[in-house]
Amino acid sequence: MxxxxxxxxxxxxxxxxxxxxxxxxxxxxxxxxxxxxxxxxxxxxLDNKDTIPSFFQASQLFIIGLISLVFFICGRHSSQPPSQIFLLTVALLFFSACADEALKINYLLPIEDHRSWKSTYLGIAVVTPFVFYRDCIALWRIYRKAVLLIAMGWGVFVIGGIGLEILKDEFLQPKLSQFFERDELIPFFIEKL
Incomplete structure (x- = not known):
């Protein structure tokens, strides 16, 4: 077909x-x-496992990881972008994000370490494009529109999903809790957009 x-x-x-x-x-x-x-x-x-939003998000992450894994296994092994290690890394990152979304692994961490997942995700989100900059540049030259869309999503994820969580927890928690009973709503809504 x-x-x-x-x-x-x-x-x-x-x-x-x-x-x-x-x-x-x-x-x-x-x-x-x-x-x-x-x-x-x-x-x-939006904050619990075994809910419709959690399943929906986990299924999207799984599908992206699966597509990357299929390209890694069945794709051509040539010098053209993306590299095999890039595809495998993307697959593993999305599979781990899927598992975290579905099982809420970050909530299983000890209470004093409950927020450590944020710096881990932020580090991965910022470092990955730099590690694979050659793949990113080569993909940009071939698929500008798709890479631009991915970059926008990546930026929203870093700024809206993680950045606002860190900002909220470290700087704005007392103020936000006065105005919002469910203070996770703002970062989650921005991440979803």
């Missing part, structure tokens, strides 16, 4: 739009629970 580039592009754009709408819908349901019953609906709690 051969897909034309135009059909593949249209399908990709439709899939991206659908996933963004689903993410926003999950956040709206979460907010509705907080407004209506002063706590999230059990199946839509």
């Amino acid at each position: 051969n897909l034309s580039p135009k059909a593949l592009n249209e399908a990709s754009n439709w899939l991206l739009f659908t996933l963004i709408v689903l993410e926003i819908f999950l956040v709206i349901i979460y907010l509705a629970g907080i407004v209506l019953i002063e706590r999230p609906f059990e199946l839509f709690d």
